[in-house]
Amino acid sequence: MDEHSLVTYECFCCDKLFSKRVFEISRGWERVIFGPGYPEIEIRGSLGIECYCSELCLETRRHDVMLDEGVPIKRPGFGPIEACAKCGGLVDTTEFHLTYIEHEYIVGVVAQTVHTRYLAVLCTRCRRYA
Ligand SMILES: [Zn+2]
Numbered sequence: 001m002d003e004h005s006l007v008t009y010e011c012f013c014c015d016k017l018f019s020k021r022v023f024e025i026s027r028g029w030e031r032v033i034f035g036p037g038y039p040e041i042e043i044r045g046s047l048g049i050e051c052y053c054s055e056l057c058l059e060t061r062r063h064d065v066m067l068d069e070g071v072p073i074k075r076p077g078f079g080p081i082e083a084c085a086k087c088g089g090l091v092d093t094t095e096f097h098l099t100y101i102e103h104e105y106i107v108g109v110v111a112q113t114v115h116t117r118y119l120a121v122l123c124t125r126c127r128r129y130a
């Protein structure tokens with residue numbers, strides 16, 4: 001009996017109940033550690049804003065969610081210095097900073113991430129949450 005498969009979510013877009021595969025837009029507090037290998041991301045906190053049953057529902061809501069947050073979508077790259085989505089100022093990604101991501105994961109004993117895409121990063125002056 002896999003209890004975790006019984007967890008259900010309600011889609012913020014179409015109100016459908018769903019489980020297992022979740023599409024979510026969330027806000028995170030993280031930094032990137034650049035080492036000799038592939039860069040590592042240290043996440044100190046992450047808060048789901050809305051979750052959806054499908055990528056289509058996420059795409060439908062993406063714009064409104066970010067509008068509510070007051071943050072324009074400006075997908076950053078993956079370097080040590082990226083541009084703030086709000087003011088265009090520099091964000092040192094090796095220091096903890098606010099990020100907006102959309103991700104797809106499979107619910108289980110340990111959530112398994114399928115995809116993560118960054119929507120925006122904010123500089124220390126523009127962040128509303130710390
Ligand atoms: Zn939906």
Ligand SMILES: [Zn+2]
Nearest residue numbers: 084087123126
């Ligand atoms: Zn800024």
